[in-house]
Amino acid sequence: MSKPKVELVNGNEAIARGAMAAGCKFYFGYPITPQNEIPEYLSKHLPDIDGTFIQAESEIASINMLLGAGATGARAMTSSSSPGISLKQEGISYMAGSEIPGVIVNMSRSGPGLGGISPSQGDYFQATRGGGHGDYRTIVLAPFSVQENYDLTIKAFDLADQYRNPVMILGDALLGQMKEPIILRDNKPGKFDKPWALTGAKNRKPQFLKSLYLNEGDLTQHNWKLFQKYQQMKAEIQYETYRIEDADMVVVSFGSVARIIKSSINMARDKGMKVGLFRPVTLYPYPEEILRRLSQKVHHFFAVELNTGQMVEDVKLSVDKGSRVDFYGRPPGSIPTPNELFDEIQKVYR
Amino acid sequence: MKQVFKRPNSLRDVPFHFCPGCHHGIIHRLVAECIDAYDLREKTVCAASVGCSVFMYDYFDIDVCESPHGRAAAVATGIKRALPECFVFTYQGDGDLAALGIAEGVHAANRGENITIIFVNNTVYGMTGGQMAPTTMLGQATTTSPFGRDFRREGYPIRMAELLSMTEGTAFSARVAVNTPKNLMQAKKVLKKAFEVQLRNQGFSFVEFLSSCPTNWKMSAEQANQRVHDEMIPYFPLGVFKEKSETDIL
Amino acid sequence: MYFDVIIAGFGGQGVLLLGNLLTYAAMVEGRHVTYMPVYGVEMRGGTANCTVVISDQEIGSPVIHHPVTAVVMNKPSLVRFGAMVQPGGWLFVNSSLIDAAEGDYSKIKMIMVPTIELAAKAGDPRLANMAMLGAMIEETKAITQEAVVKAFKQALDKRYHKMIPINTAAIEEGARFIREGKR
Known part of the structure; x- marks a missing residue:
């Protein structure tokens, strides 16, 4: 094995390079x-592989x-940040309805409205609850490091093709702007049969991709079919646990906050507090069954988010009744420090 | 016996759902004839739109991708960039292109996107039941301009063929009508030119069809054809507004 | 081992390059490292700053409110970050541009570095940022000077590689300033 290639890149560039490693040849943004x-890197490098970059x-x-x-x-991708992702929701709904794969990156900023450019996790509901109209789901992956930005972007393309569904990467300004060394992979893009693809009806019957079903019963059937698919996506659930083996209390956080609070958990451990971390990596499908089983051993959960309370709802829906679920939320404006989050852990730990 | 008239290969053998006297069926047929004429059936992908033309895939025997309302030019851009060897066109009504999708249309034209837009202008929203369109004529009563369109309230009917002829990336822009046999013959000639522009990779091509909507105009088919002649053509003149020469490649 | 630093100054003083170089050097030494620049509207108005965290363990936050170390290259940066340094931490002040520090810095180690003069001694006064880097790593031992020299090749575009010797000389001038206790 040759020595892995390590480079210092920022989080956005890691996403762009992950996309190229996944064989993405088209970017629109x-x-x-x-x-x-992300667009800056791809506008420069997609031409190297005869790819297409359009600033729309x-x-x-x-x-x-x-x-x-x-x-x-x-294989194609678009990226934006919160207000731009709001504008994309109609298209995402159509893609889900017509079962068209694609990767959408949201390096989220703060809202509502124009908000600001500081990191925020205020788009959790939008990402996991559909965002656009209709009863559809988007696979949502939440990286917490520059390396994961790269790795999960590669994975997103495979998941999109496998399930014929839009896949969203939900990061934030912190994960986009920070630099870390990452290991670049010599990735072989996944190969998927796409008999449904529109390529001109040569040597086959014409086909179409659509989400309009007006004949009686057809739309019901279509929605059930999509539902089956969403059920199957549960096979893709990904999460990380940290120091939970003997924990009395488990912190539940995703993305950049999960990263910061790991340091706070270490501080708590140094003080003898038995605290661990549960970090969902797939926000949809949410690892609810894993969390439910965990709640049979641990009865105290502490959801911490960079918003005023969104993912905490999924924690409450997942854990067994009788579990205590505390919450600490930080609206956008400042990023909590490990010390501040340690203080919050101390307040609820008993 | 010699067959002198038949269904184009690119159309399926099914009856249209269009209202009696509507021009969509004629325009569908013209488009299908052109696809056949250049032997494109097996290498065409269409971006359909939302409106009366939404059922394109039921009538055309080609690959079709449904687009959100107004976004067909953007969808067609994605298709064409991925499949540059394919013939890619959109088929959009006045609400779809001239209202919601005007940004997508103008920017596809300005990029010189090598696609063809078939624009059907019948001065009214057909499928939703006769509401005012951006192309509704001054004085024309619709369900949302019941006292007639007044420029002081609703502005003026928009001339898309002229507007899109203004961008540098547009290789071809024209307006045609199909209300008389003579206009129909001319329309087919013009449509062929638009097809050829794309086949020569010359960039964006655009054909606006003046179309009737007897149902929402509350007219007979004959009266509707007459209205195209009497009211629409004077405001929306027929003709070619932009045509790059054959050697003028992007 | 844990080290963090906020590096701040005017745009054009090379504070982001300083941070990048430090980050690359930590990478060369095989440590965990994060680099966080300011971005967006904060970039307007002519000031720049970045935060670098170096550790033997996984790094929690790349954003630090009370740093172990601050490097301030101009007066506004001293005003903004000087008081944030943790007790016992270091404050490196660019004494070529900042006369005296007002306020109470009794709980921290304040080090005045005449960066422009040191860089001039190395041959180019514009390399003040490198002289500051040399002083900082010599004092804090955050990383070795050898690692920085190796990092140059990765941090700098190839067309600037011919500048590496003079940059290295400026770093050495900064380091010597600390070693010789002239502060």
């Missing part, structure tokens, strides 16, 4: 802080270009 290094006139156009490229079976 519109500039917005704090994710501009809007986020709406970008998502629909993604829909079009995805419809041909090509």
